[in-house]
Amino acid sequence: MAEKRNIFLVGPMGAGKSTIGRHLAQQLHLQFYDTDQEIERRTGADIAWVFDVEGEAGFRVREEGVIDDLSQMQGIVLATGGGSVISKENRNHLSARGIVVYLETTIDKQFARTQRDKRRPLLQTEEPREVLESLAAERNPMYAEVADYTVKTDDQSAKAVANQIIELLGF
Ligand code: SKM
Known part of the structure; x- marks a missing residue:
């Protein structure tokens, strides 16, 4: 049987990766995974707990394990997770094992979509917008570096973005 290709979505918190990913998987009859959810499933605790107990460093170790395992699957x-790209090992695995799509968005959209979301311990601060801006300055070049394709998610529905990706990739 022909090898089934993978699609890996990267981008910041609030870019719509999970919602768009679900649409994509449904339309292409592929399996959908989300690294944050998989970390929570394996740990039996939520992301906030992992950050509290193990710190960000502990969370990143778990994230690397999950990305290494899941990226070896097919189809x-x-x-x-928004911070996955800071690890060179993650970037290498993603580029080598699938097609990487960067979902780009504005700070305004990110801010609106991440308010009250408890899976974002980095944003539990007085100044979440400033945090989003500084993460963007650090990480946007890394999303761009690892990406095979870049798609803007601002003005379209998740379904429309998924359709755009399908067309772009020729799936
Ligand atoms: O992986 C989670 C976690 O809250 C950290 C994060 C980040 O560093 O941008 C994004 C989320 O997806």
Whole structure:
């Protein structure tokens, strides 16, 4: 049987990776995974707990393990955590094992979509917008570096973005 290709979605918190990923997987009859959800499933605790107890460093170790395992599968759509790209090992695995799509968005949209979301311990601060801006400055070049394709998610529905990706990739 021909090898089934993977689609890996990268981008910041609030870019719509999980929602768009679900649409993509459904339309292409691929399996959908989300690294944050997989970390929670394996740990039996939520992301906030992992950050509290193990710190960000502990969370990143778990994230690397999950990305290494899931990216070795075939025929999946994977929504990666917003900080996955800071690890060179993650970037290498993603580029080598699938097609990487960067979902680009504005700070305004990110801010609106991440308010009250408890899976974002980095944003539990007085100044979440400033945090989003500084993460963007650090990480946007890394999303761009690892990406095979870049798609803007601002003005379209998740379904429309998924359709755009399908067309772009020629799936
Ligand atoms: O992986 C989670 C976690 O809250 C950290 C994060 C980040 O560093 O941008 C994004 C989320 O998807």
